[in-house]
Amino acid sequence: MADSTPMAMVEPAETGGGSSFWQDAWHRLWQNKLAVFGLVVLGVLAALCFAAFLWPKITGFSYEQQNLALGPAPPNRVHWLGTDPLGRDLLARLLYGGGISLMVGLCATAVSLTIGVIYGAIAGFAGGKLDMVLMRIVDILYALPFAIFVILLMVFFGQNIILLFVAIGAVEWLTMARIVRGQVMAVKRQEFVEAAHALGLKEGRIIFRHIVPNLLGPIIVYATLTVPEVILLESFLSFLGLGVQPPHSSWGVLIKEGAEVMEEYPWLLIYPGAVMALTLFSLNFLGDGLRDALDVRGSKD
Amino acid sequence: MINNSTVGQNVYLTILCLALLAGGCGQRETLAAIGDRTQELRLNNEGEPSSLDPAVAIGTIEHYIMLSLYEGLVAPDPKDLSLRPGAAENWEISPDGKVYTFHLRKNGRWSNSEPVTARDFVESYHRMLMPSMASQYSYMLYPVKNAEAFNLGKISDFGQVGFKALDDYTLQVTLHSPAPYLLSMMIHDSWYPVPTAVIKKHGAIDDRTNPWTRPENFVGNGPFVLKEWRMNSHILVERSPTYWDAKNVRLNKIYFDPTESTDTAERMFRSAQIHSDPQAPPSKVAFYRKYKPNLIKVYPLLATYFYKINVTRPPMNDKRVRQALAMAIDRHAITETIMRAGEEPAFFLTPPNTAGYTCQTKVKEDVAAARQLLADAGYPDGKNFPPVEVLFNTLQSHKAIAEAFQAMWKKNLNINVVLHNEEWKVYLDSMRHLDYFMGRAGWNGDYVDPSTFLDMFLTDSGNNETGWSNAEYDRLVRLASNTGDRAVRYDAYQKAEAILLDEMPIIPIYFYTRPRLIRPSVRGWYPNVLDQYDFKSIYLVPEDN
């Protein structure tokens, strides 16, 4: 630990809490142009989607308004992003569908992240028998047939948006738990953890105040990888009848349907795909920015 | 089991090919072009066959392959589906229409060179009807005397069933009542002969899992014989030298490709890997018809797309509600803007001109009348109309149609319906248990006769699935199937279908078409409503250039 590195290294525990830490982090995030860009784009997208949810006619057309005579039209002055085979305005459908997709993408990711991190951190930290049992449970869940699981969910609980989160959460946290566990096992041997032990800190505190912050990098990377996965997974659940029901839509469903007609009506794939890519890039920039801002060990760039 | 060196080798070769990616590989002769030269037909068959045993197989995937492997007593002419001799050289029908006598060809041979005899047929039908065989299509043999009783285990002596081998080459079939459509039923797989001696050699005769249809064991009497069967990869059949008419068979080989995805199949067709793909993706049909009309043939099928209505569930238990729903939709809009493959809107159930029968009653499309009916039923301007669901299995076109109807009903009747998609087996389960309001359905005729459609709504029909029951309808349909007089039959069917269209347990929507992609090099192929191939007549001519 070089004394002369301009931003001196500080043990995470010492700055893990306290308002100044968060203020600093916020300040650092605000300095990061790309992260701000990501934040702004996400905010604008979310606001637009929310507005479309409140006022479905915000684009001049509602997501369900058909024009069979028009059919699939390429982007034009009336329909900025064109229309689908039923003559529905793609922009309206994109915005309206964005609500559910963003919610699923962000909430489900957050849920699976929380479960995965807690679960993986406990398993990795505890080691021994507990770790064994916890990780074997993960193995079991990995192997169970997902489609049947989803069908059973619907049979027993009916169709319900909450189930969407349950179904997605049930699979997405598994990999996160494994990654976190691997990292925790590596980090827990490091000296600062041993020092925390020596100080007599409670285990829970050691895990979540000392170890988890050290895993921010991989966790944030994984989280940004999970979002597109979840958004696309939703379209599979729609296939099984969970997920959104027509005439509602979601980005996953739009992309899936667009892919089927990508040679005939390319705009039906390009625009949903572009919006999703934009979201993903923004999330990624924001994620990188967050990691750097929260990374208490100093400069990364 | 796993050949490691092959795997390793292939990994290596792939890396080589990746390197070649940069360099490019140049023009190659396409598989279709090679086939044109060597008379090897490559056909997408839309899926992996579950079995090639006529007593076990159930679908069109299996049927197309078996068409090449077996030959029934009669064979359909591909041009008009009229019947011509198959394994039987000729036949006689008794004046009362109950006894059919088939004279088999003396030169009929199995692919193991054994003669095809009348006893083979009798034993095949015996096997088909064995309760232990649990054959799903055994009912296709039910017109035959005591066939149903034997199949259901009510009698155990097959001697009482109306199949008799009078001598090696004469087969007598006795019916319990005249069935004028019997011969057209006989083109169905369930009427194929199977080599019972060979089957017994490989296991129990009634064992569904008997491996006799493996390429190394297979024996058939058709123009082709099974050579290779690689699951999900391909099935290869080759010209059978023992077939009685082998000299008139022009194709040397047929490759059946099991590609289920219509998009994949279309790409294979476009790159000339296959000669024909039976089902162009819906979104591409219009493009082919406009820009590549010589590569696509669109022709009607004996099949109807309709909605079933669960008449036991309010508000669908009110006939006026059902009529209102059926009258307030625009079928032309569906066929012309969503389906776009030349489908005909359906205003009745049985496809027009099915064996000369066309229903005279039609569902009217009349929004004002529909609104009035709905008001009469207690829902003026859609007020208080409870939320009803449209159930469909997950598929893009089902969804688009349901969405269009949803909008039409909202606009025309001011009612809200909810759309609900389910995975295939869940959907089947919901339909079977009447756990739905309205459900999407489709029906392919098994043979060319109105009965294959109208039998469906008999009270005790397993395929009714609407809870609808009408004594007069049942009486008329039964009457029709027990008479040999065509005029009486069709009159009864007209009356029955009129009842069906008044009671409206179903909403007919459109008649299917087949948008088949087919290369011009394929000759001797003809479109027909059952989409039957005649592999004997098909041949290939290399395309110019």
Added chain:
Amino acid sequence: MLRFIARRFLEAIPVLFIIATATFFMMRLAPGGPFDSEKQVSAEVRARMEAHYGLDKPLFQQYLLQMKHLLRGNLGPSFKYPGRTVNEIIADAFPVSLELGCEALAVALAFGLAAGMAAALKQNSAWDHVPMGLAMIGLCVPTFVMGPLLISAFALHLDWFNAAGWFFPRDRVLPALTLGAYYAAYIARLCRGGFLEILNQDYIRTARAKGAGGARVLFKHALRGGILPVVSFLGPAVAGLLTGSFVVETIFGVPGLGRYFVTAAFNRDYFMVMGSVLFYACFVVVLNLAADVVLVWLNPKLRFE
């Protein structure tokens, strides 16, 4: 270490047992049965088919019976493909998936690790932004879009490959690229993160001070620590890769195992579902074990415990 591995295999027994039990009851609870089809079969025929496969027995008896068969390694017949056993179908299809999986894995590791390391080494340069941008795009282009795009470009327009099929070595290229692309992107991201973490460590400075060149620093000093997240991820990912992908197999007409994981469940082909799930479960167990062994081997601070 041998004891560790042996113990993990012992632990796998209850895991597989629980998976088999859960799968059995989940399948039976799901609506619809193997013999449902659009054209209904009569009740008698259905009853006889169920009797043929022993589905008419009480559920718990069926369960015991199937467990007995499973213990003997007998996965039972397939309902969908009468005349074939599940063992046979898996034995037929798995080598194909294994081969495609290995090729895709090679693609994924080659591209993913190279891009990830380059990005970490030259952080915030074009070497970082270009591969990472591509990786992000790779992540939001789902397989069912990537496959048709590649076919469109390389098979239909350039005519270098067949549009689908699994006959010639060249038929392997596009499926391997399609399947590998997503994993490559994922690995690139994880790898970059892992290496950034390591390259900031003091001991990398020590290595430089010793006069170690870039390659030596990267491969000798940073590699072991840097690929830790990738290894954690690879355990389950490789299990998925080697047992096939439904989407890729469907798009490219590959006769692999992946399709059965989806179609068997949709067909309610009970024994096929059980067989494929257990087969996959064995892979998950073995590969997660392998990943853990590699993690320990890479990181001497961990002891087999």
Added chain:
Amino acid sequence: MPLLTVENLSAAFHTRNGVVRAVQDVSFQLERGETLGIVGESGSGKSVTCYAILGLVPQPPGRIEAGRALFGGVDLLACSHRQLNRIRGRRISMIFQDAMTSLNPFLRIGEQLIEPLMIHEKIARSAATDRALVMLDEAGISEAEHRLKMYPHEFSGGMRQRVMIAMALITKPDLLIADEPTTALDVTVQAQILELIRKMQNELGMAVILVSHDLGIVSGFCNRVLVMYAGRVMESARTDDLFYHTKHPYTRGLRNSIPALQMKGAELHTIPGQPPDPHHPLPGCPFAPRCAHAVEYCAREEIVMLEAAPQHGTACLRVQKENLSI
């Protein structure tokens, strides 16, 4: 010709929060076999100076803004990576403050120990291992053969530093840069490690740069001392001169803070105030705000190193202008 000549070295870090001038205008010379101490508090730039010489300043964010470091006729700051790698670890070695984090936890000690040999001398692995055994033995590690197979986390702190030293000296370098080698160790071990370095220096005849915040350690060890503050050299002199003819108020503050030199029971002497914020440098002498002797122009005029006596440089403006005696 001196072994190492550093002239006008300036290094800066370009961070999100602005530019930090970590080292400004540092110059010094080092003869063969000589021992130079660099002293300063945290953030004074002493370590960055050493890293800059070996090309270890992470770039970006760091940047060498100016200066030369001539070593055997090669400018270490301007030469190619290839050239630099031929010198690093062979002719100049470095040991670091924290031996735990500076040893690769993923590699066996033996592997790391022989690495400089494998890189710089084309010798067989077995020969390299033999040399490593000798070296470990000399570094005072018993059961060397067994130790080679162990990993860093299985060693105690002092042992790790001995390994670092053995690793640094295995190629018999001309110059050893020791960056706070004893800071993380307890006092008895400190002395052993310093003794070890001195012993090896005598055996190999190499020059040593010892970086420390502890003037006491440096003064006991070095021929000459460089005192740094806020990235600048404040005073540079032979050890005796530095102690007995101190020519900078900061040096005096440091000297008075050495606990061993103070009377028992006396209050521990400290320098009041804090080092300046590196992001917002003030004009004039950086020490002025804390300096008891500061006058008005101290906070205004730029400082430069000037010789106030033969071989004795100082940056104190008042010493230079008024010959103030500290």
